[in-house]
Amino acid sequence: MSMQALDITVPFARNHRNQFPALLPVPVPAPGWFGPMAVSHSFVRNEEVYGEGEPAEYLYTIQTGCVRTSKILTDGRRQIGAFYLPGDVFGLEADDVRSFSAEALTATTVHVVKRTALFLRTATANQLLKLTVEELNRTQGRVLLLIKSAQERVAGFLLEMANRCHTSDDIELPMSRQDIADYLGLTIETVSRTLTHLESVGAISLPTSRHIVFSNRAALARLNA
Amino acid sequence: MSMQALDITVPFARNHRNQFPALLPVPVPAPGWFGPMAVSHSFVRNEEVYGEGEPAEYLYTIQTGCVRTSKILTDGRRQIGAFYLPGDVFGLEADDVRSFSAEALTATTVHVVKRTALFLRTATANQLLKLTVEELNRTQGRVLLLIKSAQERVAGFLLEMANRCHTSDDIELPMSRQDIADYLGLTIETVSRTLTHLESVGAISLPTSRHIVFSNRAALARLNA
DNA sequence: CGTGATCTTGAGGGAATTCAATGTCGGTGG
């Protein structure tokens, strides 16, 4: 492989493996890192820790037991966000509002700390965290896609791309059918057939294979369930 | 702090035609939050930005174009990590090493900054970011599960749970079959059948419905693909 | 010992994949 030289200032030396230190080199305090602000709380089996839509004021770290986060989709299906075991932290949200509810699977004790008690001093820290939480959200959105049918996946993918492109009624896809298939966990044939089907029902039209026109966005949103 | 200026070689790969990327006239810098440390760089269509397994030294923010991250699974299938559009940041890793490779889908310009140049002052900031990146990693692992077959999903789920419980050869599941099904995007019947099947092939045994014994962990790992 | 919740098992159907062939587009050279 060939190299191209750039002039960059380096604040740190490489370590012994000739690698730069990790992004997060600070040693990790044990699960009790919440420190003296933390308050203990217990939940019985099936008890709700918080509900979807409530204000997201607290972070939780599990001492004993197990918690699941979940949400009910519009079609009645239930999606599990994650399972949390002792040592895990949950309750981080990008928004001020809970996007999932949380329930204790077994008798559970947690430590609780107010989110606002954790201050980040630098704009960089806030920005990095914000970016990471956003990517986490996008990934969770993808999980939401992957538990659905092929038609819902493709419709959801198109809507997501349109959203991120800030375009309203048509998009020029930069990726191949194979890329889309690998992204959605489908085969290229299924993606192609599904797009054809979406066109045949009038939800989209396909002037060229990568140019998607949203003829009926409402229909598309409906197919996304 | 004194910064030492070094001439660093940057492993931007040649493109598929074995040429260095053209130095395109970069449009508006519109310097994102990366600030003055950011360096501009361009990639042509299909050019690799970085490869899986390489040291993760840089963060990227897209100015124009589109990038996809991907990895090849052991069975030859390819998984897309994400698509990144102008404004998006990519290259954040929990580890020192790239878990995906990144390729430009179209002609793309990015701003690059060394991640070590982004200093987080407090342990809290580091800790929060670390937790979020870990959750992001877990979620990406889940995406990896969801693009596979039912058998691979269940096997992968069991291995993940065992891993997170720090137990070697058996686990007591705290969640119901319905919880597992909703987590894996399967039906409760498929989960049950798959567990029965795993038992019949000797990979696990089921003393009780929630007590899983790993009779043959190697077989289980193989089924996970 | 019943009763409801949870889990397993079975049969049939539907959705997505696989395998195969055809069609379309962009680039390259004659």
Added chain:
DNA sequence: CCACCGACATTGAATTCCCTCAAGATCACG
């Protein structure tokens, strides 16, 4: 400019896998 070629995309037929619907089995608990 057109013909050709390879990459990409669409379409078709058969199969596989998972879901749906239904019934039975097991477990927890009063």
